[in-house]
Amino acid sequence: MSIIEAITVPKWGLTMTEGTLTEWLVEEGDTVAVGDVVADMETSKIVNQVESSVAGVVRRLVAQPGETMDIAQLLAVVAAEDTPDAVIDAYIADFEPEEVARADLLGDSSDEETDIATADSAAAEIDTIPAPEAQALGALSEGGDDSDVHASRYARKLAGEYNVNLNNVSPSGRNSRISKADVISAIESAGGHVTKPAVNRDELSTHRSNLDDSHIKVTSVAARLAKKLGINLNDCRASGNRGRVCKADVEAANALLNGQASGRTKALGSNTTSEISAQVDAVFDDVPMTGMRKTIAARLQESKREAPHFRLSIDCCLDQLLALRAQINAEEPGVKLSVNDFVIKATAMALSKSPDVNVQFDGETIRRFKHADVSVAVALENGLITPILKRAETLSLAQVSNEMRSLATRAKAGTLKPEEFIGGTFSVSNL
Amino acid sequence: MAEKSFRQAISEGLRAEMQRDDRVFLIGTDISGGAGCPGQDVDAAGGVLGITKGFASDFGVDRVIDTPIAEMGYMGIAAGAAATGMRPVAELMFNDFVGSCFDVLLNQVPKFHYMFGGKAVTPLTVRTMIGAGASAAAQHSQSLHHIFTSIPGLKVVVPSNAYDAKGLLIQAIQDDDPVMFMEHKALYDLPSAAAEVPDEAYTIPFGEANFLQEGDDVTIIAMGLMAHVAMGAAVELAKQGITCDVIDPRTTSPLDEESILESVESTGRLVVVDEGAARCGFAHDVAALVAQHAFASLKSPIKLVTPPHCPTPFSSPLEQAWLPGGEQIVAAALDVMGIDAAASAVA
Numbered sequence: 001m002s003i004i005e006a007i008t009v010p011k012w013g014l015t016m017t018e019g020t021l022t023e024w025l026v027e028e029g030d031t032v033a034v035g036d037v038v039a040d041m042e043t044s045k046i047v048n049q050v051e052s053s054v055a056g057v058v059r060r061l062v063a064q065p066g067e068t069m070d071i072a073q074l075l076a077v078v079a080a081e082d083t084p085d086a087v088i089d090a091y092i093a094d095f096e097p098e099e100v101a102r103a104d105l106l107g108d109s110s111d112e113e114t115d116i117a118t119a120d121s122a123a124a125e126i127d128t129i130p131a132p133e134a135q136a137l138g139a140l141s142e143g144g145d146d147s148d149v150h151a152s153r154y155a156r157k158l159a160g161e162y163n164v165n166l167n168n169v170s171p172s173g174r175n176s177r178i179s180k181a182d183v184i185s186a187i188e189s190a191g192g193h194v195t196k197p198a199v200n201r202d203e204l205s206t207h208r209s210n211l212d213d214s215h216i217k218v219t220s221v222a223a224r225l226a227k228k229l230g231i232n233l234n235d236c237r238a239s240g241n242r243g244r245v246c247k248a249d250v251e252a253a254n255a256l257l258n259g260q261a262s263g264r265t266k267a268l269g270s271n272t273t274s275e276i277s278a279q280v281d282a283v284f285d286d287v288p289m290t291g292m293r294k295t296i297a298a299r300l301q302e303s304k305r306e307a308p309h310f311r312l313s314i315d316c317c318l319d320q321l322l323a324l325r326a327q328i329n330a331e332e333p334g335v336k337l338s339v340n341d342f343v344i345k346a347t348a349m350a351l352s353k354s355p356d357v358n359v360q361f362d363g364e365t366i367r368r369f370k371h372a373d374v375s376v377a378v379a380l381e382n383g384l385i386t387p388i389l390k391r392a393e394t395l396s397l398a399q400v401s402n403e404m405r406s407l408a409t410r411a412k413a414g415t416l417k418p419e420e421f422i423g424g425t426f427s428v429s430n431l
Numbered sequence: 432m433a434e435k436s437f438r439q440a441i442s443e444g445l446r447a448e449m450q451r452d453d454r455v456f457l458i459g460t461d462i463s464g465g466a467g468c469p470g471q472d473v474d475a476a477g478g479v480l481g482i483t484k485g486f487a488s489d490f491g492v493d494r495v496i497d498t499p500i501a502e503m504g505y506m507g508i509a510a511g512a513a514a515t516g517m518r519p520v521a522e523l524m525f526n527d528f529v530g531s532c533f534d535v536l537l538n539q540v541p542k543f544h545y546m547f548g549g550k551a552v553t554p555l556t557v558r559t560m561i562g563a564g565a566s567a568a569a570q571h572s573q574s575l576h577h578i579f580t581s582i583p584g585l586k587v588v589v590p591s592n593a594y595d596a597k598g599l600l601i602q603a604i605q606d607d608d609p610v611m612f613m614e615h616k617a618l619y620d621l622p623s624a625a626a627e628v629p630d631e632a633y634t635i636p637f638g639e640a641n642f643l644q645e646g647d648d649v650t651i652i653a654m655g656l657m658a659h660v661a662m663g664a665a666v667e668l669a670k671q672g673i674t675c676d677v678i679d680p681r682t683t684s685p686l687d688e689e690s691i692l693e694s695v696e697s698t699g700r701l702v703v704v705d706e707g708a709a710r711c712g713f714a715h716d717v718a719a720l721v722a723q724h725a726f727a728s729l730k731s732p733i734k735l736v737t738p739p740h741c742p743t744p745f746s747s748p749l750e751q752a753w754l755p756g757g758e759q760i761v762a763a764a765l766d767v768m769g770i771d772a773a774a775s776a777v778a
Contacts, residue, residue: 153642154693173689174638180693237771256771 004079004091005054007038008098009063011071012048013418019043020068020291021075030058032078039075044295045385045421047414050075057081059088068291072097137190143167151178158183162194208257209234218245226250231257292383332398340376340430341401347428348372348392348400358425375424376404377431378411384431385411388424435628438619440593441558442482444600445520447632449490452518455604456494458505459522459558463487463495479524480560480619506532506557510540513555518604523559525567526575526613540609541584552607556600561589562615562656562706563754569742572750574655577705577712579611580683586610586637587684591618591658594626595681598635605634615655615706623659638685646674649764650694652717653704654679657755661704664760673768683713691717692725699730700767704755709740734763 009019022040032038032052039050056078063075074095077088146166151159155178159166162183169186171178184194213233218226222245226233233245236253240246289297318339325337351358351372360367372393375386387407389400410416435443448455462483464476477484487495498505502523509521523529529536536557543551563572579587586608590596596614603610618624643658644665653661658679665675676694680687695701701721705714714735721733736755744750765771 152690152693153645154690154697174685174687175636177639177689179689180696 003056004059004077004083004088005056006074006091006095007050007052007054007076007078009041009069009071009073009075010050012043013045013422015422016043016045016071018068018070018291021063021065022047023065024061025049026058026061026076028058028061032056032058042291044291045418046416052078054078059083059085060092062092070097137187137192140164140168140186140190140192149178150176151183152180154180155183158194162187162192208232216245217243219247222247222250226253229254229258290382292380292385296383328397335398335401337397337401340428341397341404343430344374344376344389344392344404344428345395345397345400347426348374348389348395351426352393360425369425371425373423373425375421375427376407377427377429378408379431380412385416385421386424386427386429387411387416387421432627432629434625435593436620437590437593437596437614437624438480438482440597440626440628441600441614442484443628443630444597444604444632445483446486446489448518448520448601448604449486449494451632452604453494454516454518455520456496456512456517457483457486457520457522458496458498458509460498460500460505460524462522463492463497478522483522502528502532503535506535507539509555509557510535510553513540513553513609514543514551518554518556520556520558520604523557525571526559526561527570527573529559529575529578536579536585536609536611537582541582544608545584553609554604554607555609556603556606556612557610558600558612558614560616561613562617563738563743563750564617564656566745566747566750567616567743568745572743574613574615574705574707576611576613576683577707577716579613580686580713580716584609585684586682588612588637588682589655590614590681591641591655591679592624592626593628595635595641595679597628598633599637599681601632602634602637606637613655617656618659621656621659623662635681637682638687639681640687640690641679641681642690643677643679644675646676646698648673648675648698649700649702649767650676650678650691650698651702651704651760651764652678652680652691652714653760654681654683655706657704657706660755660757661760664757664764667757667761668764671765673764675764683716686716686720688720688724691720695721695725696728699728700764701729701733702736702760702763702767703733704736704760706738706755709737712737731767731769734767736760736763 012019019041020043022042024039026032026036026038033055034052036052037049038052038058040047041050042048057080058076059079060077061075062077063069063073069075074092074097077091079088079091141163143165144167146159149166149169150171151166151169152173155169156166158164158180159169164183164187166178166183169178169182172182173179187194209232211232211234216233216236217238218233218236219240222236222240223233225231225247226236226245229250231250231253233250235257236245236249238245239249321339321342325339325342328335328337349372351374355368355370358369358372360369371391374389374392376389377384377386387410389395389403389407392400395403407416407420411421445457449457459478461476462478463486464478464484477486483495496505498508506521506523509519512519523532540553540555543553561574561576563574565572576587576589579585586603586606588599588603588610590599590612596618600612603612643662646665646669649668651661651665658677661677665677668675676698678690678694680691701718703714703717705712707713708715714737718733718735721729736759738753738755741753744753
């Protein structure tokens with residue numbers, strides 16, 4: 001039996017979670033060797049080439065250009081030439097991304113699933129009441145008279161329904177009052193589950209009469225229509241002559257009872273943004289975000305959200321710096337320093353001098369870096385990237401300048417290697 | 432326990448606190464009724480409502496201070512006294528006059544505790560009349576509790592009945608923060624505002640709503656005079672098989688958000704009745720609260736019942752039309768229930 005192998009979305013660097021296939025560089029039927037370039041793929045950081053890790057004939061290109069996929073997802077299938085199509089199809093259908101690669105990415109959501117499962121089972125178990133939960137819940141109902149305990153109306157009502165003694169609930173409200181939420185949390189921490197009544201929006205227009213309507217005066221057309229539409233004549237106004245329900249009354253009742261219900265459901269439920277925008281003449285364009293734009297947005301939001309921000313601004317007199325720059329640029333062939341180079345160098349020297357600034361904080365420990373790896377923001381046509389001047393404190397001004405020029409050039413060409421833009425210790429931006 | 436009027440209950444609350452604590456004093460226009468002036472009867476009117484009648488002879492004119500019509504001056508005196516250890520109860524006859532002393536109540540008194548790093552307390556109580564219904568015209572009929580509610584540092588009380596009035600007033604005087612105690616002028620002698628009131632002193636904590644009635648279908652929020660109008664509407668609604676939670680928040684700042692949200696989560700429908708403002712008012716504040724925190728529980732859009740956005744008319748029929756009435760509340764409740772009011776009236 002022939003071997004079938006997969007080309008999957010690679011994981012370039014720790015932070016890569018997905019990639020967008022930009023272009024296939026092979027066609028179905030091509031023969032590839034290990035290390036052959038098969039596709040271009042864009043990540044949040046770079047456009048890179050996907051190499052085949054297997055050898056054989058490309059039997060199926062599964063991913064489409066433009067498609068964004070999680071890492072380890074199937075890109076293409078490589079197998080021997082004589083492997084039947086049906087076997088390839090079965091392989092694709094049964095393909096499971098490797099768990100190892102995905103585990104760290106999906107950590108959060110899989111935890112969530114577990115939580116939901118636990119909650120569900122807790123809910124299910126309430127009916128059967130297994131021993132430990134029963135004991136904990138039972139303990140909640142014990143205690144003396146709780147009629148003097150300070151609790152809100154609905155807290156008391158709920159406690160009554162679930163047989164909870166309010167002496168066992170700790171209050172969180174104003175004036176140490178027990179709220180409904182406090183009772184719910186006491187029940188749930190004892191292993192119980194409080195069902196929340198969900199609003200069923202389909203059933204909101206429930207004010208339909210089911211009384212006998214045979215005595216109601218009605219025009220014959222209206223009576224036929226009401227029967228057809230399932231409208232009870234008690235739900236109709238009687239605006240016809242001689243106090244009869246007329247056709248318009250039945251139609252109005254129908255619009256109210258049937259039309260409104262479905263209309264409301266639609267408005268609240270199924271309409272997606274795209275459907276709504278399709279209904280009105282387009283007054284805007286949705287511009288898809290590139291991976292880089294998404295990353296910029298996510299990182300900026302994360303930073304604003306999680307790090308305390310403070311701003312310092314100082315005015316510096318640069319006369320001497322500018323004079324030095326003019327002098328070096330005039331005297332040293334092959335060197336063309338920018339003011340930014342001076343800023344980078346000065347930053348690196350300052351970081352060496354004040355290592356307590358050259359730190360990262362992960363919530364547990366302060367990581368103090370031994371070298372000043374200065375990230376420098378470089379503007380690109382579609383965003384920005386921050387290549388790193390490694391150990392900038394050890395570099396001369398000329399080295400800073402030349403290295404920076406090289407990094408910026410490759411940044412703009414999209415050919416930076418991941419290690420060249422991941423892991424800086426301090427950032428400089430003049431964008 | 433005797434049944435007492437709203438007016439009596441307030442008078443009792445003031446008297447109890449003046450007896451308990453000699454730092455408590457009263458100041459305002461005519462509150463002793465001219466006592467202390469040459470040729471004046473000591474036991475004079477006791478304010479335009481007679482609430483402080485007899486206080487001057489019982490406590491002395493040093494503790495029941497008559498002032499000219501000079502709100503800025505006497506409110507400033509009260510604020511300074513509060514900041515230096517007294518517990519003044521200043522009477523701003525009509526809350527409509529607040530413009531004359533608003534600096535004190537907007538920018539001084541509510542800010543002291545904060546501006547002095549928590550070292551200063553300002554136990555000032557301001558009693559003031561709100562409300563329409565007496566043909567007092569546009570300049571004496573407003574209910575401005577929403578303005579004070581929007582000022583951090585002020586507590587705002589809008590009692591609806593005699594029992595609450597006494598307990599909340601005593602709480603206000605004992606409270607270390609400035610409190611606006613806003614009495615609807617129609618309640619003083621309203622029979623339904625009278626209640627069994629204990630002779631002894633008691634307090635009602637701020638920020639705890641009173642459930643005037645419990646029901647399943649609609650939550651109605653109303654306070655002051657409107658609590659009585661809402662209760663009338665609730666009785667009408669009950670005849671149609673619709674039962675309501677009628678909640679009197681009693682204080683708008685702090686507000687018992689929890690009780691409101693818990694009730695709406697249970698009924699799924701909300702009608703807010705307020706005499707205050709047609710725009711940016713208390714009703715809108717409650718509607719926003721519920722829309723933010725209990726939207727998923729709502730079965731229909733929130734309805735607000737407020738006066739129209741215009742000055743209170745002088746003409747009595749127009750004024751009655753201007754005031755939120757029981758019929759409007761019933762209509763709003765039927766509306767949130769999804770019932771055609773016209774059809775149900777025919778039926």
